[in-house]
Amino acid sequence: MSQDGSRSFPKGILGFPVTPFKESGEVDQNALEQNIDFLVKEDVSALFIGCGSGEFQSLGEKEYRQLIEAAVHGSKNKVPVYTGVGGNIKEAVKQAEVSEELGADGYLMLPPYLIQGEQEGLYHYFETVISSTELNAVVYQRNNAVLDVDTVERLTAFPQLIGMKDGLGNMELNVEITQTLGSRLEWMNGMPFAEVTMPAYYKLGFETYSSAISNYIPHISRIFFEALKKEQHDKVQQLYQDVILPINHIRKKRKGYAVSLIKAGMEIMGMPVGQAVRPPLVPVEKEHYTELENVLKTAMEKYPLKNKQEG
Template sequence: PVVAGVGYGWAQAARFARIAQEAGADALLVLPHYLVAAPQDGLVAQLEQLAARTRLPLIAYQRGQVAFTAASLGRIAALPSVIGLKDGHSDLDRLQRLTLAAPEGFLFFNGAATAEIQARAYAAVGVPAYSSAVHAFAPEIANAFFTALRDGDDKTVDRLLRDFYVPLVELRDRVPGYAVSLVKAAARLRGRPVGPVRAPLTDPSPADLAELRALLTTGLDLVGAAL
């Protein structure tokens, strides 16, 4: 299934939703609104307004200035088209309260940056599903990690975390925006002509690109794949 991202204010999100629906998307990921903080009633109203203007299922994305309370989660989960919540805050106390307040069948996703780092912790509070940025450029590594985590192969999980994911996160945290820049750079290293990032983001420096290449080689070697 294709889940298209929509966001900004509800009116612009509705325009994006219409375009995504016409293009054949299966669902929508509702990103945080722009700039300002908003009360819980406003966060709920944002989804109510969008739900009234599209037939596609909606997944709310809480990160940045959007963080739902358990009471607000109950309100948005009562909307027939809101099927889940993606979390980017990594506040496991809050997330546990949300999972306990949600109705049966409501979906939760770990949307933390480099989600594999926190996959065990999220799973412990009932959120085993996660999105993987690494899958965009090295699906061999991402799939090997997921399989090991699912099967309880702690030795493989630890090895991949220690030798690939943790060094990747340390490189990612070196420069603001590298969470995006490194993904595109790694895709180019794998032969995908995805082009550079757009300003205000910047592409990795030559030294950081060389480090990324070495790290990618290490990760692929760990899972028996080739660069």
């Protein structure tokens, strides 16, 4: 089980720190710690370290440990820490064991490497990882790891499994799974730029989501989510027009911007992360960087930081 003995998972906005790199290619420890500290102070519900936005696919074993240690230390026991595990099955099990060793509360199971598996194969992949530790586990629906209702239901036999994060966007499947399993799992919206789709997910019982913009404008994430929960439709619509859709429009211009645009936003907002990303990702082009600057300038004028108190 998790380090505090709990199988519960906090609802709300989840923080996914990036992995800052120096020009030399090494992890920038100082920038990493600042990113983690910022998210903790901004009251995210949990930290997910070394996942998609943290460039999981590009991390070496020592770097992976470095990130987890920084997150566990930086969380100061105020928020739970989850890691990313995935790839080939041996590596995924090792990463889960390392996460437990270093004091994480749980992990998000990223898709296995390359293979398009049958449901039986996917079940055994996930049950092998889940049963390797007592940590809380979250399955991730996306790419080549899409579980049907029966497979998810079989996996719920493991008490370690506490949630499902959806990055697929198949709403018919989401209805089937949530209506079948109800409150057994925590339902998390993990779509790229989850604020875009959150109104649809929220009505299905998805009360938790990963927010890319929480890395640099978390107060706007809070304003948006509070307005959504209170059914303040005019405010939600205005946030779409002013901030969410303009950023999403930039994000879709290049593959990989789901990660590199976060770093650009953080740099624009004065955080020392730089723009370096590891191949095959590419940094944000100058033209798109300027577009993001303009969007954020407007966002901060219309929604100044004092609005943090609204949450």
